[in-house]
Structures are given as C-alpha cells and as structure tokens.
Amino acid sequence: MTENTTRERLVSTTVLVIGTGGSGLRAAIEVAEQGVDVLAVGKRPRHDAHTSLAAGGINAALGTMDPQDSWQQHAADTIKESYFLADPRTVEIVTRGAEEGIRDLERYGMGFAREDDGRISQRFFGAHTFRRTAFAGDYTGLEIQRALVDRAEQLEIPILDTVYITRLLVDDVPGPDGGTVPRIFGAYGFDLVDGTRYLIHADAVILAAGGHNRIWRRTSSRRDENTGDSFRLAVEAGGRIRDPELVQFHPSGIIEPESEAGTLVSEAARGEGGILRNALGERFMQKYDPERMELSTRDRVALAAYTEIAEGRGTPNGGIWLDVSHLPRETIMTRLPRVYQTMLELQMLDITKDPIEIAPTAHYSMGGVWVRPEDHRTDVDGLYAIGEASSGLHGANRLGGNSLIELLVFGRITGRAAVAHAYGLDAQHRSTDAVRRARAEIDDLLAADGPENVRALQRAIRDTMTAHAGVVRDEDGLRAGLAELDAIEERMTRIGIHPDIAGFQDLAHAFDLRSSALAARATVEAALERRETRGCHNRSDYPAMDPALQVNLVWSPSTGVVREEIPPIPAEIDALIREVDSAGKLVE
Numbered sequence: 355m356t357e358n359t360t361r362e363r364l365v366s367t368t369v370l371v372i373g374t375g376g377s378g379l380r381a382a383i384e385v386a387e388q389g390v391d392v393l394a395v396g397k398r399p400r401h402d403a404h405t406s407l408a409a410g411g412i413n414a415a416l417g418t419m420d421p422q423d424s425w426q427q428h429a430a431d432t433i434k435e436s437y438f439l440a441d442p443r444t445v446e447i448v449t450r451g452a453e454e455g456i457r458d459l460e461r462y463g464m465g466f467a468r469e470d471d472g473r474i475s476q477r478f479f480g481a482h483t484f485r486r487t488a489f490a491g492d493y494t495g496l497e498i499q500r501a502l503v504d505r506a507e508q509l510e511i512p513i514l515d516t517v518y519i520t521r522l523l524v525d526d527v528p529g530p531d532g533g534t535v536p537r538i539f540g541a542y543g544f545d546l547v548d549g550t551r552y553l554i555h556a557d558a559v560i561l562a563a564g565g566h567n568r569i570w571r572r573t574s575s576r577r578d579e580n581t582g583d584s585f586r587l588a589v590e591a592g593g594r595i596r597d598p599e600l601v602q603f604h605p606s607g608i609i610e611p612e613s614e615a616g617t618l619v620s621e622a623a624r625g626e627g628g629i630l631r632n633a634l635g636e637r638f639m640q641k642y643d644p645e646r647m648e649l650s651t652r653d654r655v656a657l658a659a660y661t662e663i664a665e666g667r668g669t670p671n672g673g674i675w676l677d678v679s680h681l682p683r684e685t686i687m688t689r690l691p692r693v694y695q696t697m698l699e700l701q702m703l704d705i706t707k708d709p710i711e712i713a714p715t716a717h718y719s720m721g722g723v724w725v726r727p728e729d730h731r732t733d734v735d736g737l738y739a740i741g742e743a744s745s746g747l748h749g750a751n752r753l754g755g756n757s758l759i760e761l762l763v764f765g766r767i768t769g770r771a772a773v774a775h776a777y778g779l780d781a782q783h784r785s786t787d788a789v790r791r792a793r794a795e796i797d798d799l800l801a802a803d804g805p806e807n808v809r810a811l812q813r814a815i816r817d818t819m820t821a822h823a824g825v826v827r828d829e830d831g832l833r834a835g836l837a838e839l840d841a842i843e844e845r846m847t848r849i850g851i852h853p854d855i856a857g858f859q860d861l862a863h864a865f866d867l868r869s870s871a872l873a874a875r876a877t878v879e880a881a882l883e884r885r886e887t888r889g890c891h892n893r894s895d896y897p898a899m900d901p902a903l904q905v906n907l908v909w910s911p912s913t914g915v916v917r918e919e920i921p922p923i924p925a926e927i928d929a930l931i932r933e934v935d936s937a938g939k940l941v942e
Contacts, residue, residue, distance in 0.1 A: 362551035373562030376405035377741025379502040380765025408495025411487035413755035414452035420484035430930035436749025437889040443727035444746035455762030519543040522591040525785035536592035538736035542792035557776035565719025565742035566873035582873030584743035596745040597721030599880035605655040607715025632667040677709035720748035729771035750889025804848035
C-alpha cells in the first residue's frame with residue numbers, strides 16, 4: 355500500500371471481492387487456493403456478516419435419509435417452487451454441484467448434525483420432495499461463516515472489514531462488434547472509521563454485497579445490510595437488474611421489541627412441528643394449503659399470515675402465533691437452541707411453554723444483478739456477482755436452504771472464472787476520468803450541508819415500500835409509491851452530511867440512501883409491469899398467473915423494464931415437476 359497527502363491508499367490485487375459474507379469468502383478462498391492474489395473488503399466484521407444469521411440449513415441431494423433423492427429432483431423442486439421463473443441452467447449448476455459444496459465445508463472443518471451411524475442428518479424444509487436439508491442445530495449459517503473465516507485465515511487472505519465501496523471503476527474498451535464495452539479495473543471507497551480513501555486496482559471484481567430487503571420497514575436485515583449496494587454499484591458500472599420485484603417475505607419475524615422487529619424465528623421451528631394459529635386460536639394453514647400445512651412454501655405461509663392479519667384475525671400487535679410448546683422439551687433444546695435462546699434474551703419468553711408472536715418480514719432478494727448462468731459474469735467485462743447480489747436461481751419463491759448452497763457452488767465457480775479472466779487480459783485499461791469522478795462523488799457529499807437528514811429519508815423509503823410494495827400490491831398503490839419516490843429523490847438533492855468523532859457512518863448512510871432509492875425504483879417499476887400473482891409477488895388486482903409473464907423482467911435506468919425469455923427446462927428435470935396450482939393463493 356502507498357499513501358499520499360490526501361489520505362488515499364492505492365491497493366493493487368488480481369481479484370477484488372466486495373463483501374465478506376459466505377459467498378464473498380467462498381470466492382476469495384477459491385482464488386487464493388489457486389495461488390492468485392485476492393483482497394476481500396466489507397463494511398461489517400467478517401465474523402458478523404449476514405450469512406451468520408441464516409439458521410435453518412443447507413440443501414444437497416446427498417440421499418443420506420432418502421436414498422431415492424437426486425440432483426434432478428432437487429432441480430425439479432427448485433424450478434417448481436420458483437413458479438417457473440428460475441433459470442434452468444443456473445438451477446442445474448447449483449443442484450449438480452451441491453454435494454461438492456457440502457464436501458468443501460467438511461474440508462474446512464464444518465461440523466454437521468449427524469445420525470448415530472455417522473451419516474449427515476437431513477430434514478424436510480418447506481416444500482422439498484425429500485429430506486435434503488443438512489444443518490448444524492439452528493446455527494447453520496453461523497457455522498458456515500465460521501468455517502469460511504477459518505479457511506480464509508489459514509490462507510492468509512487479506513480482509514478489510516471497514517471499507518465501504520462507493521463506486522466500481524470501469525473503462526470502455528473495444529468490443530467484438532466494433533463498438534465499446536465496459537471493462538472493470540477496480541473500485542473506489544473509504545474507511546468507515548477514519549475516512550481514508552481507497553483506490554483499488556483489480557483485474558477482476560466479484561460483487562457479493564447482498565440484496566435490497568432493508569428497504570422495507572420490517573426486515574430480517576440489520577441497519578447497514580442489504581441496502582441495495584450491489585444493485586447501484588452494478589448499474590452505475592453498466593450492469594442490469596433482473597426481477598427486483600421478487601422479494602421473499604419470511605413468514606416469521608418477531609414483532610417486539612421494536613428495535614429487533616423482523617428478527618427471524620427459523621423456519622426450522624415449523625419444520626420440527628410448530629403450529630401457526632391466528633388470534634382466534636384457529637390453525638389457519640388448513641384454509642390455504644391443507645396438504646402441506648405449516649410445511650408449505652414461504653410465499654404461501656407469508657401470504658396466509660398477511661391475510662389473517664389484514665382481515666382482522668391477527669393479534670393486537672398485528673401478528674399471528676407460532677407455537678412449539680407441544681413439542682418435547684428435549685427436541686426444542688437440541689433442534690431449536692437458537693430460537694429458544696433468542697426469545698429468552700429478547701422477550702424473556704420460554705418457548706417450551708408459550709407461543710411466539712410473529713408477522714411477515716422482508717427477508718430475501720430473489721432477483722438481483724443480471725448474470726450469465728455459467729459463471730455469473732455481468733454485462734460488465736470482468737465483473738461478477740454472486741449470492742444475494744445475483745439472480746437466476748430462485749425465481750418467484752426461494753426454497754429454504756437453497757441460498758446457502760448457492761453461495762458455495764457459485765463462490766467456487768466464480769472464483770475460478772475471475773482468475774481465468776484476469777489471466778486472459780493482454781493489458782489492463784484504466785481511466786483517470788473514472789477515478790476522478792469517484793473522488794469527486796465523495797468530496798461533493800462531504801461538502802453537502804443541506805437541511806435534509808439522510809436517516810429520515812431512509813425511513814421515508816422504507817415507509818413507502820412497506821405501504822405500497824409489500825406482501826400484497828396493486829396498480830394504484832405502486833403508482834403512489836413511484837410518486838413518493840420521486841419526491842424523496844428530489845429531497846435527496848438537499849441532504850447534509852456530518853462526519854463526527856465516531857467515524858464516517860453518515861457518509862456511508864448517504865451512499866446507502868442512493869442505493870436504496872435506486873433499488874426501490876427498480877422494484878416498483880418491475881412490480882408494475884408484472885401484472886399477475888406469481889409466488890411472492892401478489893397483485894390483488896391481478897390475482898391469477900399470466901402465462902405471458904412467465905419471463906424474467908430486466909431493469910436498467912436507461913431501458914426501464916424489458917422482458918427476457920427463460921430457456922426451456924431439460925427433459926430429465928421437467929419429468930419430475932408437478933403442476934403448480936395457484937388456486938387459493940390470494941384470498942381477497
């Protein structure tokens with residue numbers, strides 16, 4: 355590193371990974387294991403990345419419990435529950451590579467729950483045909499993150515935990531058709547503690563900075579997570595966003611205390627036999643999915659809970675009840691230890707005796723940056739996106755346990771692809787204008803002294819998205835949401851930034867605000883275009899699925915929303931898919 359008088363550090367690496375959660379670390383590990391220089395940066399401590407919050411489990415058709423399971427059946431279940439919006443090529447890559455992902459974790463020292471004979475234990479998790487979800491109690495994500503951090507430290511991968519990336523650096527280079535294409539050459543950012551600027555030169559960049567579910571009021575993400583950073587960084591570099599309207603609302607986020615609203619109660623609580631009841635004591639899932647009941651898909655359970663609350667059968671706090679008190683205490687303590695401990699700490703609630711009050715909460719971005727299925731390269735040469743930052747696997751409904759295996763499979767694949775790209779470059783083109791713009795962007799914000807408060811505008815976006823683009827949507831509400839976003843964006847031109855002795859969090863919030871505004875606009879515009887009800891996307895004014903909308907919706911500021919056809923499903927997978935029935939999905 356070299357430092358100059360403007361407190362700007364120049365760092366050079368072959369591959370830069372933005373994000374230190376599971377997907378980012380797995381990609382960085384793959385690069386390092388090939389003996390190639392890699393740097394990972396993140397805006398929160400690596401041990402506390404969002405992956406550590408994933409509780410329930412990780413999917414792979416190992417066949418340890420049900421020998422008849424196969425990657426083909428895993429693929430069929432994934433496509434079926436995506437409501438046929440998942441890219442079949444992406445699905446095949448993940449399900450074929452899932453077992454290798456599990457073996458990688460074992461190689462890194464991950465300890466899975468096992469049967470008495472030593473087999474990895476697997477359980478049902480939502481709408482899976484067979485038991486294929488491996489787990490470590492209900493601390494699966496935490497254990498995966500710990501194993502990845504340990505492996506990264508063994509490899510001595512440099513990790514900067516407090517660097518906020520504000521812009522990707524691209525230069526236009528000659529393209530194959532005689533025009534030009536954007537090519538990545540690094541990134542620019544600043545240190546959250548002391549404000550030191552970072553100019554990072556890299557031959558390839560892997561974007562693993564999460565999704566956008568923090569733009570809703572009740573969310574499973576913490577304050578500085580999933581604010582849409584990946585969306586903005588990719589779009590400003592020349593990328594596009596696919597299916598931003600497809601956001602999974604988890605059925606079970608806690609309501610109190612207010613400071614912890616949205617904290618998840620693991621789906622494992624339902625998987626182990628938890629029962630959902632409304633305020634009248636009725637086991638309401640009998641009305642919405644009598645066959646699968648509480649083991650139905652997340653979109654159906656979340657919509658059912660929303661409907662019960664909206665129609666007046668919710669609790670006084672606007673929730674429903676999740677009850678596991680009928681289960682043996684030993685089952686709760688061994689299979690749901692994190693749920694037990696969390697509720698005891700936050701509410702002094704003993705779940706072996708009393709039910710948990712929950713409500714739907716924004717949980718997962720199933721859309722994301724547009725990527726190629728084979729290697730997750732974006733529209734920008736040398737830029738890749740993985741994990742929740744990317745798109746293609748989940749469609750309109752994500753199966754619980756699929757996100758953790760996705761990050762392992764594509765972390766491996768994308769790490770290799772980034773190395774191949776870097777080694778394939780004859781020369782690296784760098785634009786001094788791009789660097790100058792990145793510097794000026796921070797300078798201008800630090801000089802901003804307007805009357806508008808950044809945090810208040812962030813709250814305004816969350817209020818708008820909750821009111822107009824939540825679990826159930828309609829044309830009038832979405833158009834009202836767009837008008838409110840217009841007003842918020844106008845107010846954003848008059849913000850004031852005030853770094854203080856505590857660090858540069860206010861500057862970070864200003865960039866979070868820009869990211870959230872872009873992600874919100876993409877989401878609302880795509881939700882307007884998708885005039886149907888499909889999976890997580892519920893339009894009360896269009897309550898049926900429209901075959902013409904069995905397409906992906908791709909968004910950019912210049913083109914708006916464009917429909918993209920989905921490739922055909924391979925015959926060996928298609929033969930295992932049962933018909934998706936939307937009857938009773940949306941209750942008026």
